[in-house]
Amino acid sequence: MYLIALKMLIGNKGKFFAMIFGVALTSLIITQQSSIFVGLMSRTVGFIFDTPLPDLWVMDPKVQFVDDIKPMQDTKLLQVRGVQGVEWAVPLYKGSIRARLANGTFQTCNVIGLDDSTLVGGPPTMAIGKVSDLRLADSVIVDEAAANGKLAKPGPTPQSPKTPLKVGDLLELNDNRAVVVGIARTTRTFQSQPVVYTTYSRAMRFAPRERKLLSFILAKVQPGQDFTTVARRINAQTGLAAYTGPQLKGLTIRYFMKNTGIPINFGIAVGLGFFVGVAIVGQTFYSFITDNMRYLGILKAMGAKNNVLFSMIVVQTFLVGALGSGIGMGIASLTSIISKNSELAFYMPWQIPVVTVLATTLITLLTTIFSLWKVIRLEPGIVFRG
Amino acid sequence: MEPAILCQQVTKTYGSKDNPTLALRGVDLEVKAGELFMLVGPSGCGKTTLISVIAGILNRDGGDCRIFSQDLDAMDDGDRTTFRGQNVGFVFQAYNLIPTLTITENVSIPLVLHDVPRAEANERAREMLRQVGLGSKLDTLPTELSGGQQQRVAIARALVHNPRLIVCDEPTSALDHSTGAEIMELFRQEALKGGRTLVIVTHDARIFQYADRIGVMDDGRITRIVNSPSEL
Numbered sequence: 294m295y296l297i298a299l300k301m302l303i304g305n306k307g308k309f310f311a312m313i314f315g316v317a318l319t320s321l322i323i324t325q326q327s328s329i330f331v332g333l334m335s336r337t338v339g340f341i342f343d344t345p346l347p348d349l350w351v352m353d354p355k356v357q358f359v360d361d362i363k364p365m366q367d368t369k370l371l372q373v374r375g376v377q378g379v380e381w382a383v384p385l386y387k388g389s390i391r392a393r394l395a396n397g398t399f400q401t402c403n404v405i406g407l408d409d410s411t412l413v414g415g416p417p418t419m420a421i422g423k424v425s426d427l428r429l430a431d432s433v434i435v436d437e438a439a440a441n442g443k444l445a446k447p448g449p450t451p452q453s454p455k456t457p458l459k460v461g462d463l464l465e466l467n468d469n470r471a472v473v474v475g476i477a478r479t480t481r482t483f484q485s486q487p488v489v490y491t492t493y494s495r496a497m498r499f500a501p502r503e504r505k506l507l508s509f510i511l512a513k514v515q516p517g518q519d520f521t522t523v524a525r526r527i528n529a530q531t532g533l534a535a536y537t538g539p540q541l542k543g544l545t546i547r548y549f550m551k552n553t554g555i556p557i558n559f560g561i562a563v564g565l566g567f568f569v570g571v572a573i574v575g576q577t578f579y580s581f582i583t584d585n586m587r588y589l590g591i592l593k594a595m596g597a598k599n600n601v602l603f604s605m606i607v608v609q610t611f612l613v614g615a616l617g618s619g620i621g622m623g624i625a626s627l628t629s630i631i632s633k634n635s636e637l638a639f640y641m642p643w644q645i646p647v648v649t650v651l652a653t654t655l656i657t658l659l660t661t662i663f664s665l666w667k668v669i670r671l672e673p674g675i676v677f678r679g
Numbered sequence: 680m681e682p683a684i685l686c687q688q689v690t691k692t693y694g695s696k697d698n699p700t701l702a703l704r705g706v707d708l709e710v711k712a713g714e715l716f717m718l719v720g721p722s723g724c725g726k727t728t729l730i731s732v733i734a735g736i737l738n739r740d741g742g743d744c745r746i747f748s749q750d751l752d753a754m755d756d757g758d759r760t761t762f763r764g765q766n767v768g769f770v771f772q773a774y775n776l777i778p779t780l781t782i783t784e785n786v787s788i789p790l791v792l793h794d795v796p797r798a799e800a801n802e803r804a805r806e807m808l809r810q811v812g813l814g815s816k817l818d819t820l821p822t823e824l825s826g827g828q829q830q831r832v833a834i835a836r837a838l839v840h841n842p843r844l845i846v847c848d849e850p851t852s853a854l855d856h857s858t859g860a861e862i863m864e865l866f867r868q869e870a871l872k873g874g875r876t877l878v879i880v881t882h883d884a885r886i887f888q889y890a891d892r893i894g895v896m897d898d899g900r901i902t903r904i905v906n907s908p909s910e911l
Contacts, residue, residue: 294791297780304779588777594736596764596792599758676736676771677727677848 294597298605299612301585309583309613312574313417316617316653319570319622323563324625324641324649330559331645334639337549338542339480340387340405343417347511348520350541351382351527354534358548359541360484362387364505365533372531373510378523382512383408384498389486394466396447402439403486405464406496414511416490421460422475427492433464434475439487459555464489466499483549485636570656574617575663578610582664602668607661616655621653622646681748682878683844684710684733688742691728702728702852704899705742712843713874715866717881719911720896726880729896730846733878735763747843764792768837772849774829776821782808782832783817789840807835811865827858836867845870847879851886863889887911 303309335342339456341350341359351373353363373382386406407414411655415424420437427434435444435458444464445455458464464471466489479488491499500506512535514523524535536544550556582589587601625641632639690704692702702725710716718726731737732744735751743750751759768789769775774787786804791797803819811831813824821829830850837845837905851859863886870877879890887893887908894901895911905911 297777297784297788297791298798300779301777520766587775591769591771591775591777592792593760593789594734594763594769595789596760598760603790622864676769676775677731 294601294605295608296516297471298608301588301605301613302581302609305581305584308577308584311577312581312613313617314621315570315573315577316614316656318573319566320565320618320649320653320655321488321622321624322621323652324622324645325639326559326562326566327626327645327648328629328639328641329637330555330563330624331642332640333483333555334546334549335640336481336485336638337481338545340403341538341542341545342480342532344414344511345417345538345671346413347383347538348514349379349512349524349527349535349537351510351512351531351533351535352508354528354532356534358545360387360545362508362550364503365507365510366505367507368545369507369531369533372509373512373527373533376523376527376530378515378518378526379407380513380515381411382510383413384507385414385509385511386493386506387499388496388500388506390467390489390499390501392444392487392489393446393468394444400443401486402444402466402489403482403484404489404491404496404499406491406493406500408511408589409492409494412492416477416479416488418478420476420478424475424490426474426545427474427490429474431470431472431495432491433466433495434477434490435464435473436479436488437476438479438481439489440476441471444487449573467501469499471499481636481638498662504649567652567656570653571659574613575655575660578613578660578664579667581609582606586667586671587676590671593671594676599669606664606668610657610664614653618650618653622649675679681712682695682709683712683714684708684744684746684878686729686733686742686744689729689732689739689744690709690741691725691732691737692740701899703732703739706878706893706901708880708901710783711877712825712876713871714891715871715877715879717879717887717890717893718896718901719881719887719893723884724896725899727848730848730878734767734769734844734846735759739740761789765840768840768841768842768845770830770833770837770847770850772847772852774821774826774833776829776832777808778820778822781818782813782819782824782835785821785832786836786839789836793840804835807839808832810869811835826854827857830854830858831865834862838869841873844876846877847877847881849881850879850881851881851883856885859883859886863910872900884908 353365355363370384388404389401390404392402393399412424426432436480439457444458447455458473460473460475497506514520520537527533527535629639686706687706689703689706692699692701694700706729720726732739738752783801783804786807787800790800790803808817811834813831851862892904892906894904
């Protein structure tokens with residue numbers, strides 16, 4: 294009877310495609326909106342992701358997330374180095390500095406100042422040049438997306454295409470001369486500002502005058518030492534907070550979840566997607582079942598038991614659910630491929646397709662239950678009605 | 680010989696307790712095996728209700744009704760469905776063929792429902808369709824056929840699993856005279872084979888001549904039974 298069930302379903306092309314469209318749309322909305330949400334959340338921790346070397350990130354205890362810089366005194370670095378279990382500790386500057394572009398406009402950049410001697414915390418991948426080129430005078434490394442976009446040199450007219458920034462080009466950072474010595478590939482950040490790497494001492498020169506400028510201390514824990522224990526010691530001896538990379542990521546994501554409208558906005562979109570799916574698929578399938586009540590009644594009159602009719606409906610909804618969610622997730626995956634290296638924050642970990650499949654399964658299940666209820670109440674006497 | 684259908688004082692009421700509609704008011708009926716019995720009468724007299732009770736798709740409220748000595752009301756829903764599937768074939772005025780299936784698939788349904796392997800079911804359906812004169816249209820869809828041809832498919836579907844009883848609701852009403860006559864000839868040739876019983880509900884006076892007996896219904900009762908149309 295399964296083949297007959299499928300032919301009954303597919304034969305009604307209009308409703309069949311409407312149901313698949315409904316599930317596909319739902320699946321697409323849920324997958325895409327969730328992926329963009331996860332993508333945005335990932336961008337908030339992009340900088341931590343790009344800095345995997347240190348075991349501990351040490352900072353002012355009032356810091357709420359990675360971009361919430363509360364500068365410390367430089368002497369804190371020496372205190373951290375003195376804590377038992379710390380193998381090494383280096384300073385890191387992270388701050389916003391205005392760059393003046395060739396056409397006179399300004400662009401705020403996220404300047405990262407690396408320890409002069411070790412260059413720990415440098416860009417993960419270099420597209421052009423080497424991280425060690427930062428030892429050259431006035432040198433900076435610029436991220437590839439900014440070099441091709443926000444920091445690219447404008448053409449002679451506003452309509453002319455921009456010329457990407459290249460090695461040897463000059464930048465003006467807070468009235469200081471900077472020479473581009475490399476182009477780096479970095480993970481995009483939440484603010485999407487250009488990322489400019491330089492040395493810590495040079496960053497001190499670029500940064501506006503402040504009493505305290507040390508943003509983070511990156512520390513390595515001695516082999517065999519427990520990260521949590523060392524972090525606790527740092528806190529006890531210096532009054533600073535010390536987090537592992539995953540802890541700082543968690544802190545940052547929790548901050549954005551709690552203090553921004555991002556989760557509620559995307560939650561509404563995902564929820565709407567689900568309800569749109571329930572409405573479209575439920576209504577169309579219900580109408581499909583209603584249209585077929587006469588034939589189901591005939592099958593029942595001819596000897597089809599309720600369990601046979603149920604299994605026919607389950608097969609029909611399963612096919613619609615599988616095809617629809619497959620198409621929806623396929624389109625979402627295509628978006629993922631197309632949007633790679635673009636401004637669109639799209640990241641689809643394996644959990645999202647699983648959630649989408651669960652959601653579409655729930656929709657088809659609800660639809661099935663709704664339809665089965667109608668079939669349970671089906672009187673075979675319907676066959677003799679005109 | 681045991682009658683195929685034996686109904687005594689069958690009653691059936693529709694509607695609520697406050698506003699009941701008596702559809703059957705004590706029907707007595709006996710139909711022999713191998714007989715073509717027609718039920719005639721004005722609209723709303725209870726003909727369709729009676730064949731629904733006889734076919735086991737509607738429960739009666741009172742009286743007794745046995746089909747091949749079986750009281751269908753005494754069976755649970757599953758047993759009644761199985762009995763119906765094995766012993767009853769249906770032919771409807773509007774054919775009620777599933778439009779998205781070929782006529783072979785439509786005819787094979789009663790067999791598939793009784794777990795006959797698909798290949799065998801299709802072969803038996805094709806054979807049945809050849810018997811009703813549709814051997815050249817085995818893979819067509821019902822909508823591609825004329826009304827008479829669709830009714831032939833419906834008859835093939837009603838006969839393919841070799842039931843002992845066939846109930847027909849206005850099988851010729853949607854057909855012209857000659858096609859209706861062809862269908863009735865087909866019923867006499869194929870449907871009555873092997874002592875099968877036919878009960879036909881009809882308004883169509885043109886086919887009364889094919890009946891062995893005719894029961895006249897009025898206001899929920901069979902008022903008389905005649906042996907030929909001239910007695911009506």
